[in-house]
Amino acid sequence: MMQGNMSQQLGNSHRRFLQTLMTCGSVDEPGARSLHQHCCETHNTQYVPDQLDNFINAINSKLQPLFMQIRKGMSEESGQQHYALVNMAETEVTRMSSDYTENELELFRKTIDLIVASDNGLALSTDILNSADTLTTKKLKKTETEQLLKRLVQDKWLCEKQGEYTLSTRCIIEMEPYIRTMYPEQVKVCHICHNIVFQCQTCENPVCGVKIHFPCVAKYFRGRSVRRCPACDDAWEHEVPGTVFYLFLSSTSVLKVYMTLKC
Amino acid sequence: MVPGLAARFLDVMTQRKRATPSSQRQHGVSALQEDEDDIPFTQPSTSQVQKALENVTPAQLDHKASEVVQYFLVKQQKKIPVRRADLVKHVVKEYRNIFPEIMKSASKTLDQVFGLKLVEIDNKNHLYILISKLENVDGPHTSVSSPKVGLLFVILSVIFMKGGVVRENVIWNTLKKLRVDPGEKHAEFGDVKRLVTDEFVRQRYLECVRIPHTEPVEHEFHWGQRAELEVSKVKLLEFLGQLHDQDPQLWSQQFKEAHSSVNPPSS
Numbered sequence: 001m002m003q004g005n006m007s008q009q010l011g012n013s014h015r016r017f018l019q020t021l022m023t024c025g026s027v028d029e030p031g032a033r034s035l036h037q038h039c040c041e042t043h044n045t046q047y048v049p050d051q052l053d054n055f056i057n058a059i060n061s062k063l064q065p066l067f068m069q070i071r072k073g074m075s076e077e078s079g080q081q082h083y084a085l086v087n088m089a090e091t092e093v094t095r096m097s098s099d100y101t102e103n104e105l106e107l108f109r110k111t112i113d114l115i116v117a118s119d120n121g122l123a124l125s126t127d128i129l130n131s132a133d134t135l136t137t138k139k140l141k142k143t144e145t146e147q148l149l150k151r152l153v154q155d156k157w158l159c160e161k162q163g164e165y166t167l168s169t170r171c172i173i174e175m176e177p178y179i180r181t182m183y184p185e186q187v188k189v190c191h192i193c194h195n196i197v198f199q200c201q202t203c204e205n206p207v208c209g210v211k212i213h214f215p216c217v218a219k220y221f222r223g224r225s226v227r228r229c230p231a232c233d234d235a236w237e238h239e240v241p242g243t244v245f246y247l248f249l250s251s252t253s254v255l256k257v258y259m260t261l262k263c
Numbered sequence: 264m265v266p267g268l269a270a271r272f273l274d275v276m277t278q279r280k281r282a283t284p285s286s287q288r289q290h291g292v293s294a295l296q297e298d299e300d301d302i303p304f305t306q307p308s309t310s311q312v313q314k315a316l317e318n319v320t321p322a323q324l325d326h327k328a329s330e331v332v333q334y335f336l337v338k339q340q341k342k343i344p345v346r347r348a349d350l351v352k353h354v355v356k357e358y359r360n361i362f363p364e365i366m367k368s369a370s371k372t373l374d375q376v377f378g379l380k381l382v383e384i385d386n387k388n389h390l391y392i393l394i395s396k397l398e399n400v401d402g403p404h405t406s407v408s409s410p411k412v413g414l415l416f417v418i419l420s421v422i423f424m425k426g427g428v429v430r431e432n433v434i435w436n437t438l439k440k441l442r443v444d445p446g447e448k449h450a451e452f453g454d455v456k457r458l459v460t461d462e463f464v465r466q467r468y469l470e471c472v473r474i475p476h477t478e479p480v481e482h483e484f485h486w487g488q489r490a491e492l493e494v495s496k497v498k499l500l501e502f503l504g505q506l507h508d509q510d511p512q513l514w515s516q517q518f519k520e521a522h523s524s525v526n527p528p529s530s
Contacts, residue, residue, distance in 0.1 A: 015378030016397050022336065022377075042400050062376045066329045087333065099337055155340070 008058045013039040018059055018085070021070065025156035026084035026170035028075065056083070073173035076121070076166070076199040079215025086174040099155070103137040104148050110135075111158070112175075115167060116183045121198025122164040125149070167198060191231055192216040201238045208232035214241050304351045307360045315360035324361065328368035330354050335373065335381070339393045342466040342489070347389035384467060384488040392467060394492045410451050411458070414443065415468055418459065419494060420503060422469075422484055424517060430474070431482045434459065463487070496521035 016039040021027055027035060036055055040047035056070050063069055067088045072081050100108065110131040114123035128149065132140040140148065149165065152158045157171045167175070176196050180187055190197040191210040200211040210231040212220065218241040221227050227236040307315070316324075334354050338345050351359050358365060370381040379393040421437050422429050435445050443449055445456040452458050460482075463469040467489035474481045486494075500521050504511035512518050 010376060012378060012397055015376070018377055019379070019395060019397065022340070065325065066332055066372065066376070068333070
C-alpha cells in the first residue's frame with residue numbers, strides 16, 4: 001500500500017468516517033466506498049473515487065501512535081471485504097477488558113475455544129452454557145450467560161443464528177493475531193485465500209481434509225463443471241454455494257419517515 | 264420506525280407551560296454504581312505536576328494518553344459517562360500526578376483524530392462524556408434512523424415544547440398514544456420504562472428527578488446534559504415545524520430559547 005500520505009492532516013471527512021466506522025463495528029467494501037463519498041461531500045472535500053485506500057491510510061497514520069488501525073478482512077458469510085477499527089496494542093482481549101468483567105471474559109475465551117475446536121466454526125449455545133459451569137474465576141448462572149451472549153452479539157463480537165454462535169467479521173479481523181498465538185495447533189487456514197478460517201467446507205478425503213471458506217469455494221469453482229479438491233484432486237462432494245447476494249440495508253432516517261407519514 | 268407514529272404524534276401537542284422550579288435536583292433514579300474501594304483522587308497542583316513531569320519521558324506520557332483515549336472510546340460505544348475515579352484507578356494508575364497533562368493530551372487527540380470533544384458534565388462527581396463535534400447528518404450507516412433515537416427524539420420534543428420539564432405521566436401517555444406502552448413489553452424496545460428511566464438517563468440524554476412530597480413517588484423529566492450538548496433545538500423546532508406545517512417562529516417562546524442557548528456543533 002502507498003505510504004504517500006504519512007504527513008497528511010486529517011479533515012472532518014476523515015473524522016466522520018472514523019466515527020461512523022466505530023459505531024457500526026465494521027463496514028463492507030461497497031459501504032465503505034459510499035461512506036467515503038458521503039463524508040467528503042458533507043464536508044465539501046474533493047471526492048475522488050478509488051482513493052479510498054489513500055483516505056484510509058491517512059487515518060491510519062494518525063491511529064498508529066494510538067495502537068489502533070483500520071484493517072480489512074473477509075466476511076465468511078458474504079465473501080465481501082470488511083473494514084474494521086481494531087486494537088493493535090496487545091494480543092489479549094484488551095479492548096473488551098474495560099467493558100466486561102473477568103469471568104465474562106473467561107466465558108468469551110471459552111466460546112472461542114469451542115469455535116476453534118469445531119469443524120464448522122460454530123458453538124452451540126448449550127455447549128457455551130455448560131462452559132459457564134466450569135469457569136475458574138466466578139461461575140455464571142444460566143440467565144447471566146444468556147444475557148452476556150446477547151451483549152456480545154450487540155457489541156458485535158459474536159453473531160448468532162438459530163442458537164449457534166460464530167465470531168463476527170470484526171472479531172475475526174481484530175482477534176486473528178491473538179487466535180493464531182493462542183491456538184497454534186488448532187487454528188485452520190483456508191486453502192484458497194490462506195486467511196484464518198472458521199466457517200468452511202472440508203475436503204472429504206480423510207488424508208487431505210483441507211478447509212475452504214464458503215465464498216472462496218464459490219469463487220474457485222465458478223465456471224467449473226468438474227469439481228475436484230485443489231489439494232488432493234479427489235471429487236469435491238459438497239454443494240458449491242451459488243451467487244452471493246449482498247443484502248444492502250439502506251437506512252431511511254426517522255425524519256424521512258415522519259415526513260412521509262405526515263397526514 | 265413504529266408505523267403511524269407521526270400521525271399520532273400530531274395529536275399530542277398541547278399548550279406550552281413554563282418549567283416549575285419547585286422540584287429538587289437529584290440524580291434519584293440512576294446513580295452510577297461502581298465499587299466502593301476507590302482511593303479518593305484530588306487534582307494535583309501545578310507545581311506537583313511540574314515536578315512529576317520531570318520523571319516521565321514524553322513516550323510514557325503519550326502511551327498513557329493513548330490508553331486513556333482507548334478507554335474513552337470503548338465507553339463511548341455505550342454512551343455511558345466515564346468517572347474520573349475509574350479512569351485514575353484502571354488506566355492512569357501510578358501516573359496520577361500528571362493526570363492533567365495526560366488529560367490534555369488525550370483531549371487533543373480525541374479532537375484532532377476523532378472529532379470528539381471531551382466534556383466534564385459533572386464538576387462535583389467528575390464525570391466525563393464525549394460528544395461529536397460533527398453535525399448529525401443523515402447518510403449511509405448513520406444511526407439517525409435507529410428506532411431508539413426516534414423514541415428519544417419524541418420524548419425530547421415533548422419536554423422542549425412544554426417548557427423544559429414534564430411530569431412522567433405525560434411522557435407515558437404520549438408514548439401510549441404512539442402505541443408504545445410502558446406497561447407492556449414492546450416488540451422493538453422491550454422494557455420501555457427501563458429504556459426511558461434507566462438507559463436514556465444513564466446516557467445523560469434525559470434527567471429524571473423526583474418530585475418531593477408525592478406519594479406514590481412521581482418523577483419529572485428534563486433534557487439531560489448530553490441532549491443539551493448534542494441535540495440542536497433549532498433543528499428540532501424546524502423539524503416540528505415541518506411536521507405540523509407551521510412556521511417555527513410561531514412557537515415564540517421555544518423559538519427564542521432555541522436561538523439564545525449555546526448551540527451544539529455544526530460542521
